[in-house]
Amino acid sequence: MPRTIISTRSENTPPSPIRRLDPLARRAEKEGRTVYYLNIGQPDIRTPREFYKGVRRYREKTLPYSRSSGHEGLCQSWSSYLKRNNGLDISADQFVIVCGASEAIVFSFVICCDPGDEVIIFDPTYANYHGFAGMTGVNLIPVVTSSENGFAIPAREEIERTITRRTRAIMVCTPNNPTGSVCSAADLKMLLEVCEKHNLVLMVDETYREFVYDGYEPLSIYHVAPANPRVIVFDSLSKRFSMCGARVGCLITYNQKILASARTLASARLSAPTLDQAGAAFMLDRISPRYLQKAVLEYQKRRNILIEELGVSDHFLIHRSPGAFYTLVKIPVSDAEDFVKYMLTEFSYKNQTVFVAPGNGFYTNRALGDNKIRIAYVLNCKAMKKAAEVLRIGLEEYLGQKGGEDIPKSEKQ
Numbered sequence: 201m202p203r204t205i206i207s208t209r210s211e212n213t214p215p216s217p218i219r220r221l222d223p224l225a226r227r228a229e230k231e232g233r234t235v236y237y238l239n240i241g242q243p244d245i246r247t248p249r250e251f252y253k254g255v256r257r258y259r260e261k262t263l264p265y266s267r268s269s270g271h272e273g274l275c276q277s278w279s280s281y282l283k284r285n286n287g288l289d290i291s292a293d294q295f296v297i298v299c300g301a302s303e304a305i306v307f308s309f310v311i312c313c314d315p316g317d318e319v320i321i322f323d324p325t326y327a328n329y330h331g332f333a334g335m336t337g338v339n340l341i342p343v344v345t346s347s348e349n350g351f352a353i354p355a356r357e358e359i360e361r362t363i364t365r366r367t368r369a370i371m372v373c374t375p376n377n378p379t380g381s382v383c384s385a386a387d388l389k390m391l392l393e394v395c396e397k398h399n400l401v402l403m404v405d406e407t408y409r410e411f412v413y414d415g416y417e418p419l420s421i422y423h424v425a426p427a428n429p430r431v432i433v434f435d436s437l438s439k440r441f442s443m444c445g446a447r448v449g450c451l452i453t454y455n456q457k458i459l460a461s462a463r464t465l466a467s468a469r470l471s472a473p474t475l476d477q478a479g480a481a482f483m484l485d486r487i488s489p490r491y492l493q494k495a496v497l498e499y500q501k502r503r504n505i506l507i508e509e510l511g512v513s514d515h516f517l518i519h520r521s522p523g524a525f526y527t528l529v530k531i532p533v534s535d536a537e538d539f540v541k542y543m544l545t546e547f548s549y550k551n552q553t554v555f556v557a558p559g560n561g562f563y564t565n566r567a568l569g570d571n572k573i574r575i576a577y578v579l580n581c582k583a584m585k586k587a588a589e590v591l592r593i594g595l596e597e598y599l600g601q602k603g604g605e606d607i608p609k610s611e612k613q
């Protein structure tokens with residue numbers, strides 16, 4: 201057998217913590233239990249018919265690569281969509297179409313950082329950022345946000361303290377996965393000021409931009425700082441239009457050097473999926489704003505059901521977070537991953553169980569997530585209510601067997 205040499209970069213790339221326990225859930229299903237999947241942000245709302253119609257109307261005899269930086273029609277359609285729906289005036293020339301926001305993030309790390317350079321993030325954060333950083337040799341430096349104040353962006357001084365000579369960027373996700381917290385215009389302005397002072401890039405992940413509740417309005421960094429060349433935005437159709445499998449996202453920047461580098465990287469990987477882009481362009485030109493309005497109302501209802509159902513128990517500390525479709529919930533256990541495994545391997549209530557994501561994968565210092573679970577409220581209201589009930593009963597039984605303290609009343613207020 202030849203000796204297999206695995207690079208440090210590869211060794212440093214963690215598996216997605218959201219998918220890691222999937223085999224246990226599949227086994228539970230094989231054993232005949234119904235599993236409610238609240239572990240992954242895979243929305244169940246219907247993908248717009250306009251997308252499938254656009255794909256069906258594709259008539260070329262051969263399926264070619266698209267232009268590597270994106271189907272021209274799609275850049276234009278996306279730009280017009282942002283103008284119509286978000287009041288953002290961004291020319292199609294500033295877009296590079298990529299295979300999901302995931303690729304936009306990998307490109308941005310490669311473009312802005314050499315191996316060993318640092319990007320500041322706000323923990324808890326989207327777990328796959330660690331995967332992207334591992335692949336590209338980037339060190340993510342966390343500034344920890346606290347559940348006690350709804351995971352708000354910390355004070356400027358705390359952020360500035362983490363800046364070193366290797367820092368290249370600050371990356372923020374708003375609305376945030378996994379907490380559902382949302383940055384204010386003042387937060388974004390402050391982050392931009394810090395970036396300007398220290399000559400850093402501000403990377404803003406706006407994958408969930410429209411998913412805001414309780415009267416919040418969708419906010420982009422480009423509302424706050426139009427055409428600012430220090431900014432890169434990552435955007436995606438995956439969640440907004442329940443089309444995660446289409447693999448269509450974009451990188452938007454007014455920085456001509458970053459844009460040129462992104463186009464070069466895109467040319468090395470040839471093309472984003474041609475059919476998906478054709479369907480997406482057709483859809484963005486035609487989709488009614490009602491599609492998203494309805495989806496957002498539906499998610500708000502699901503969140504409220506979850507809060508109501510779990511709120512009756514003293515074992516859950518759950519926030520009424522205003523965005524995305526996730527919430528990070530504190531529970532009185534010392535090893536939430538053990539609880540998640542218990543739910544999948546041992547627990548059954550009326551032949552049902554629930555799969556949630558352990559909190560540790562969302563923290564750089566994993567121990568900070570050991571008493572938390574992330575819940576994605578991606579099931580319809582009826583299923584959500586049932587799933588929340590099963591989760592509540594599951595935690596009660598787990599605590600009955602393993603012991604644990606209630607969340608103190610003072611923390612719940």
Ligand SMILES: Cc1ncc(COP(=O)(O)O)c(C=O)c1O
Pocket residue numbers: 241299300301302303326373377405407435436437438444448449
């Ligand atoms: C915050 C965040 N950014 C990026 C992504 C990746 O999205 P895409 O499907 O566009 O690659 C996700 C997916 O869950 C996400 O939650």
